[in-house]
Amino acid sequence: MxxxxxxxxxxxxxxxxxxxxxxxxxxxKENLKFKTEFFNNIKNVENQITKEKDETFDISLKFISKYSHVSFESMLNYSHTYSIPAFEKDKGGWLKWYEENKCNNIQFKE
Missing domain, CATH: 1.20.5 (Single alpha-helices involved in coiled-coils or other helix-helix interfaces)
Structure with a gap:
């Protein structure tokens, strides 16, 4: 029994x-167009973090900052560079934000 x-x-x-x-x-309801754009911008920042940056670097950071925290204050140094430790910490936050919000049909902000 x-x-x-x-x-x-x-x-x-x-x-x-x-x-x-x-x-x-x-x-x-994951917005796959947003996902592609968001991760392309992260990849762009990641690819340029140790190289000479072009204008797309700042554009990518501004895009990401509409949705998640970017440590712009860390770039207020003599060389105006985004340090690797600051980037790595921010990237962790960006990925966490995306995971927490991906099912909310994230829409693009102007």
């Missing part, structure tokens, strides 16, 4: 978990 009850409980638990996962995935 105990085994029978345990099997019923196990089956019920599994079906509930499966339904929860299906509900979560079907309720996620």
């Amino acid at each position: 105990r085994i029978y009850i345990a099997l019923i409980f196990l089956c019920f638990s599994c079906s509930t978990t499966k339904k929860s996962i299906e509900t979560q995935s079907s309720s996620c």
Whole structure:
């Protein structure tokens, strides 16, 4: 009898978990155009962080800053450079922000 009850409980638990996962995935409305643009901008910053920067570097940082924190204050140094430690910390925040918000159908801001 105990085994029978345990099997019923196990089956019920599994079906509930499966339904929860299906509900979560079907309720996620990820804007794939935004995702592509957001990650392209992160990649651009990452590619230029140790090189001579062009105008797209600042454009990418401004784009990202509309949605997540960018440590512009860290660039207020003599050489006006974005340090690698500041970038790495910010990038972690950008990725975390995206993961937390990706299912909210993120829209582009002007």
